[in-house]
Amino acid sequence: MEVALILLAAGKGTRMQSDLPKVLHAVAHAPLLEHAMASGAALSPARTVVVAGHGADQVRAAAQAFDDEAQVVVQEEQLGTAHAVGQAREALAGFEGTAIVLYGDTPFVQTETLEKMCDALKSNDVVVLGFDAADPARYGRLVMQGDSLDRIVEYKDATDKERAITLCNSGVVACKSDLLFDLIDAVGNDNASEEYYLTDIIGIARDRGLKATAVTCDEVETMGVNSRADLAAADAAFQSRARAAMLEDGITLMAPDTVYFARDTYIGRDTVIEPNVVFGPGVTIESGATIRAFSHLEGCHVARGGIIGPYARLRPGAELSEDVRIGNFVEVKNAQIAEGAKVNHLSYIGDATIGAKANIGAGTITCNYDGVMKHHTHIGANAFIGSNTMLVAPVHIGDGAMTGSGSVITSDVEADALALARAPQVEKPGMARKLFEMLKAKQQRGS
Numbered sequence: 183m184e185v186a187l188i189l190l191a192a193g194k195g196t197r198m199q200s201d202l203p204k205v206l207h208a209v210a211h212a213p214l215l216e217h218a219m220a221s222g223a224a225l226s227p228a229r230t231v232v233v234a235g236h237g238a239d240q241v242r243a244a245a246q247a248f249d250d251e252a253q254v255v256v257q258e259e260q261l262g263t264a265h266a267v268g269q270a271r272e273a274l275a276g277f278e279g280t281a282i283v284l285y286g287d288t289p290f291v292q293t294e295t296l297e298k299m300c301d302a303l304k305s306n307d308v309v310v311l312g313f314d315a316a317d318p319a320r321y322g323r324l325v326m327q328g329d330s331l332d333r334i335v336e337y338k339d340a341t342d343k344e345r346a347i348t349l350c351n352s353g354v355v356a357c358k359s360d361l362l363f364d365l366i367d368a369v370g371n372d373n374a375s376e377e378y379y380l381t382d383i384i385g386i387a388r389d390r391g392l393k394a395t396a397v398t399c400d401e402v403e404t405m406g407v408n409s410r411a412d413l414a415a416a417d418a419a420f421q422s423r424a425r426a427a428m429l430e431d432g433i434t435l436m437a438p439d440t441v442y443f444a445r446d447t448y449i450g451r452d453t454v455i456e457p458n459v460v461f462g463p464g465v466t467i468e469s470g471a472t473i474r475a476f477s478h479l480e481g482c483h484v485a486r487g488g489i490i491g492p493y494a495r496l497r498p499g500a501e502l503s504e505d506v507r508i509g510n511f512v513e514v515k516n517a518q519i520a521e522g523a524k525v526n527h528l529s530y531i532g533d534a535t536i537g538a539k540a541n542i543g544a545g546t547i548t549c550n551y552d553g554v555m556k557h558h559t560h561i562g563a564n565a566f567i568g569s570n571t572m573l574v575a576p577v578h579i580g581d582g583a584m585t586g587s588g589s590v591i592t593s594d595v596e597a598d599a600l601a602l603a604r605a606p607q608v609e610k611p612g613m614a615r616k617l618f619e620m621l622k623a624k625q626q627r628g629s
Contacts (some may be wrong), residue, residue, distance in 0.1 A: 184279030185300065186359060187222040189268045191245075191286030192213055192235025192257040197409040203237035205286035206244055207407065207416045210424070211463045211480075213444035214247045214407055217289030217420075218508035220445070222282060223249065229277060231270040233257050241286075253409070261355065262377030264369040271363050282360040283380065283402060289405045289416060295399045299356040307361060307392040308384060310334065311354035313401045321350035322377075322381055324396050331394040334381035338374045349396070352404040353383060361392075412486070420445075428455075444480075464498065469494065482514075487522075502536075518549075520563065532556075537563030537581060545570040562597065 184460050195204025205215040224336040235239040236514065242254040250458050253273045257266050267283055274281065280303060281294060297312065309330055312324045320337040323344050334351050337345045357365070365383035374380065407416050424443040428435060432451035435441055440457045449463040450469030457502045462480025467473065471484050474491030481498025484490060487505040496506045499516030502508070506519050509526035517531045520538040524532055527544035533556050534548045546567050548559040557575035561567065565579050568587035579585070580597030589603040 184228040184277070185222075185225045185299075186229040186274055186279060186281045187213065187219070187225075187227045187231065188267055188274075188281055188283045189218055189222070189230070189232045189245075189286050190263065190266045190283065191232050191241050192260055192266055193287065194286070195234035195408065198408070203234075203241055204407070206237070206240060207413055209289060209407075209413065210443060210445040211419045212288045213244050214416075215244055215286040217244065217445060218284050218286050218291070219252070221291050221293055222284055222296060225282075229253065229274060231255060231272075231273045233266050235260055235267050239629060244475060246381075262375075263372065263380035264366050264382065265516045266377035267379075267380055268363065270367050273611075274359050274363075277359045279359060281362050283353070283355040285406070288352070288354075288404060289350070290403050290405055290419065292399070292403055292429050295397070295403060296354075296356075297418050298397045298399075299354070301502050302395055303356050303358075304437075305393070306395045307357065308365075308387050308394040309356040310384065310394070311352040311404070312349050312396040313352055313404050314348050314398065315350045318345070320350050320601055322353075323347040323367070325352055326396065328396055331383045331384055331396045331626055332388060336373065336381065350404075351399070353380070353381070354404075355380060357383075365527075381434045386590055397574075405543045439517050450486075465496075530608055534559040534561065535576065537565060539563060540567070542564045542567045543569035543571060543587065548570050549574045552597055 184240040191331045193204050193207040198204050198607055206213045210215060220344060230249055232245040232252055232254045234254050235257045238256045245252045245254055249578050255269045255273055257269045269396040298567050299309045299311060299603045308386045315321055322334050322336045324334055324338055324342065325332045357374045364384050368386045369378045369382045371378050382500060387394050389405050402419055404604040405416055405419060407413050420541040421443060421554060425435060425438045428449060433449050434490040437457035441455055445463050446463060452470045456474045456475040458476045460478045465479045466483045470486050471488040477491035477494045482496040482500035484502045485504045488502050489507045493510045495513040495516035498512040502526040503519060503521040505522045507524045507526060508514060511528045511529050512525050515532040518533040519536045522539040523536045525542040532548050533550040540561050540563060549572055559573045559575045560578045562579055562581035564582045564584060566584040568585045568589065570588045571585045574592045576593055578594040580595055582598045583595045584592055584600045586602040589601060591603055592599055595601040
């Protein structure tokens with residue numbers, strides 16, 4: 183049966199103390215909403231509907247950046263979770279499959295858990311995701327009768343006996359789409375908060391003779407984010423899980439707790455990652471690479487055998503072929519570096535193409551920006567760029583060419599040529615001593 187996702191993302195998140203909608207705060211360099219959408223996306227949903235409210239335009243942009251086919255509807259008034267789900271009715275008109283309700287501030291529900299819920303729905307009319315809470319606190323409680331879910335009771339409406347239950351409600355629900363909206367129509371707001379609770383659909387379903395049950399998961403999957411402290415805890419939980427997965431997949435982390443991963447970081451087996459490395463969004467590292475300490479990477483690709491760092495920065499558009507070496511205090515941005523090339527020391531390579539086995543000397547800069555536009559530098563295969571060369575783009579250095587140290591290259595250099603662009607050295611005997619004497623005398627007069 184086809185699946186549709188309904189993601190509730192209308193809350194302002196007052197406790198975040200932020201102008202940014204709560205679901206757009208980031209864990210592992212990605213909005214909470216993106217994490218939640220990614221969990222459901224693995225089910226290949228036929229439709230995805232995001233219910234926005236506060237900051238709806240920002241939420242829409244983030245949702246459609248992840249899935250350009252996602253539909254975003256607006257809940258003008260926040261009258262409860264059942265009311266929020268009801269906003270998706272028109273967007274799911276004619277859909278006859280399973281609807282799964284997720285939450286934009288609950289980022290870690292696993293795809294396998296959602297698959298278990300779909301399986302349970304084959305023999306039930308409504309399935310709720312629950313978890314055994316170490317500290318049930320103010321969670322809603324799942325009241326079970328054997329394998330059947332009898333009702334969900336919100337904490338503020340629960341009796342002392344019901345509050346003693348540790349099986350708690352995550353809020354995630356799976357139900358046939360048309361039945362879900364039918365049940366929502368029967369939900370009232372006669373409760374302590376005068377809100378329309380999605381949880382009430384369980385009691386309504388049971389009163390109609392329908393079957394409901396609960397599927398359980400680890401508590402960490404249901405972690406919600408309502409404050410900056412929660413956000414930090416969620417990020418720590420993600421990093422812990424990501425590090426464990428990397429180790430399991432054959433990646434060496436020399437100091438695991440010091441490495442920071444993004445949601446979409448991909449690293450191949452037999453890669454070695456030294457301490458204090460940060461991965462931003464969009465990084466792919468192929469097998470057998472080495473990422474040395476204190477490097478920062480985002481939006482880049484490192485092929486097999488690459489050695490990066492220490493203290494290197496790879497920015498978006500950095501494409502490194504096999505066995506490329508990027509050394510200490512080197513920055514690479516929007517550049518393609520071919521197999522075996524080396525940029526080992528104190529250099530900036532931006533908006534450039536570097537050929538196979540080229541050697542870029544220490545202190546080299548591709549001067550790519552003229553104050554208005556960016557320009558491209560091409561360095562050919564086997565070229566040798568002398569230390570402290572300024573390459574003023576646009577410029578083309580031919581295969582096998584060489585530039586002298588300290589040169590400022592403003593014109594193309596043909597293949598196999600040597601380019602020197604520096605003033606002749608002038609030496610004036612005794613001039614340094616005389617100059618110092620003049621300066622000291624001036625200083626004394628001034629005092």
